[in-house]
Amino acid sequence: MKEKNPWHTPATIIITVIGVIAIVALVTVAVLQNRPVLQKYKYGIVLDAGSSHTALYIYEWPAEKDNNTGRVEQKYSCKVKGKGISSYANTPEKAGESLNECMQESVKQVPKERHHETPLYLGATAGMRLLNLENSLASDKVFQAVEKALQGFPFSFQGARILSGQEEGAFGWVTVNYLDDRLKQGLETTGALDLGGASTQISFVSDNYDISESPSNSVTFRLYGNDYNLYTHSFLCYGKDQALLMALAHQTKSGPKTIVDPCFHPGYLEQKQYSVLYDSPCVSARKPQNPTTTFSHTGAGNFTQCQDVVKKVFNFTSCQYSRCSFNDVFQPPLQGTYGAFSAYYFVMDFLNLTDASTPLETVKQKLASYCATPWNQIVQQHPTIKVKYLSEYCFSGTYIVTLLTEGYNFTSESYANINFIKEIKGSDAGWTLGYMLNLTNMIPAEAPDLPPLPHAGYVSVVTITALLLFVLVILSLFCFCPGFKKQPHIV
Ligand SMILES: Nc1nc2c(ncn2[C@@H]2O[C@H](COP(=O)(O)OP(=O)(O)OP(=O)(O)O)[C@@H](O)[C@H]2O)c(=O)[nH]1
Ligand SMILES: [Ca+2]
Incomplete structure (x- = not known):
């Protein structure tokens, strides 16, 4: 008498084969269907x-x-x-x-x-x-x-x-916050400070910003399901090159042959042309009546006096709003941290003043000592840097500190919230990325619906479930179908 293996019946073999084929098919489809494209x-x-x-x-x-x-x-x-x-x-x-x-x-x-x-x-x-x-x-x-x-x-x-000044400011803000991953995660945003050659932008979210006070400074966004009410302003002519022209214009009102400029190093001397200086619309209205063709631009290297000259390019006297930065432009209270890029970074990096832990007072002291350094010494210390850039760092540093403190009202305390940055995670800070993200609709208004499981997790769950189902089917057949039970066969 020989016992026949109950698993060797045609029914079990067919069910097993179909089961295996079904599992393989299921898993294959799951893997292929959801496989990330190369x-x-x-x-x-x-x-x-x-x-x-x-x-x-x-x-x-x-x-x-x-x-x-x-x-x-x-x-x-x-x-x-x-x-x-x-x-x-x-x-x-x-x-x-x-x-x-x-x-x-x-x-x-x-x-x-x-x-x-x-x-x-x-x-x-x-x-x-x-x-x-x-x-x-x-x-x-x-x-x-x-x-x-x-x-x-x-x-x-x-x-x-x-681009409008508003777009330039707002897209710079989008870039910085996108690269920092603050938008997708709905984190508190960081403000953006951009200093160009001919204009400068300030953009930040302020909880105390009443849009109705100055609607032209407001940009609203809905990004990844969050609403942002951004304050932004662009000051045309307040980039560092045009600001320098404005500062020179203040010192050459009477059309002198020589000026002793506290924003340039002692010993600096350059012949400059009135026609070139007054070529820009930022200064042309101030052109002196009968200037000579050229003037000698000499330096005195005095930070405090330079600040006095720089302050003259701002109008602090008129403000028709509850609060202003300068030139009768509304600005809500400063809030949070700020990323300062473009020329803010170039200048502060050269002056070794990008470290956020440097107190404002130390920044001013270092600038004062830098400005007072004789020009020939500066040239000797930096033989590889273009003379035009080199000659202007004293003015530019003073302008930056004055713009931030007197212009935007940063205090010794809030100055510590400014980070001077060139790039974030390998991408340059500036308006270009935000501009492209906007035009290609790459930042959705609503938070994207993410699949609850990553791909690998999904495949594992499908495989394990299919295997369990298969085992369950076999076990139920074995338990409930009489033909599957172990029976003695008489030969
Ligand atoms: N020291 C230094 N200055 C630079 C460098 N690149 C640009 N600058 C100067 O920094 C200032 C601002 O430069 P950018 O931010 O490129 O300004 P921009 O975009 O041309 O000007 P806007 O149209 O006003 O934004 C200008 O005066 C430039 O000459 C650099 O690598 N080093
Ligand atoms: Ca720029």
Whole structure:
């Protein structure tokens, strides 16, 4: 008498085979259906046509994740040689040509198959705002030349335009908070301070900001399900280059042959032309009646006196609101931390004053000692730095401290909340990233619906559930079907 193995009946074999096939099919479908697509990237290019120079940025993000969870990062940046596009008012074609080198490099940086779908934007700021005010025909010609040049590249050109000061401030704020991951997580935001060559922006969220007091300073956003009421203001002519012209204009009102400037080092001497100084619309109204053609610009190197000169470029006397920064511009109470970038960073980095733990009083003392250093000593100590940049750090540092404290009302206490930054997690701080995120709708208004499980977790749950079900089916067959029970077979 031989006992036949009950598992060897045709029914069990068929059920087992079908069961195994079903599990394999289920798991395969689950894995394939939800498998992340191979990490492919998408790209976007933004040209920042600033007053002093143009910079190109390429951003990159995972292709399957745009719209919600993918991080956009800066992949590449290129500094266009020469000055800003507004300096080509008399030779507009050269403005277009100036962009070629960086654009050709971008063609190499972005994979060929992505070229045609890569959006390309050019945003111009205060230099073109000023040119547009002065001579709108010339600014139109510069834009035409720039557009023609950019259309010659294989990207999806989305246009060249002047950003409003509000946009410049607000997108700088978006960039800083996006890179810090504050928006997605709904954390308290950080303010943004941008100091350019021809304008400067301040943007922050203040709980005590009553929009009705000054609606033109308000920008509202709904990002990742959170509402933000942002205060922002852009001061045209208060970038550091135009501020220097304004400070020089105050010292040359009477058209003298020589000025002794406390914002330049003792021993500094440069011949400057009145026509060049008074060329900008920020100062042209103050041009002295009968100046000589040139004046000797000499230095005295005195921080306190320099601050007095710098203060003269601000109007602190009129304010039609409950509170103002300067020039009759409303500003709510300062709140939270601030990221200060662009020239705030270049200047404070050179002066070794970026450390947030340096008290305001120490900053002033160090500046005073730096300004008082004789010019020949400064040149000797920094042989590799361009003389034009080098000569202006005393003025620029003094201007920054004065703008922050007298202008924006930072105190010794709140000054400690300012972080001087160049970049965050490898991406430069500035308006360009925020501009692109906005135009490509990459920050959703509502928080994205994330799957409750990551991919690996999902696959594991499906596999384990399928196996358990299979075991359950076999066990129930075994327990409840008589044919599956162990029975003696008589041969
Ligand atoms: N020291 C130093 N200064 C710099 C550097 N790059 C730019 N600057 C100067 O810093 C100032 C501000 O530069 P940017 O932030 O590029 O200004 P911009 O975007 O051209 O000007 P806006 O249109 O007003 O925003 C200008 O006076 C520049 O000449 C740098 O690497 N080092
Ligand atoms: Ca700028």
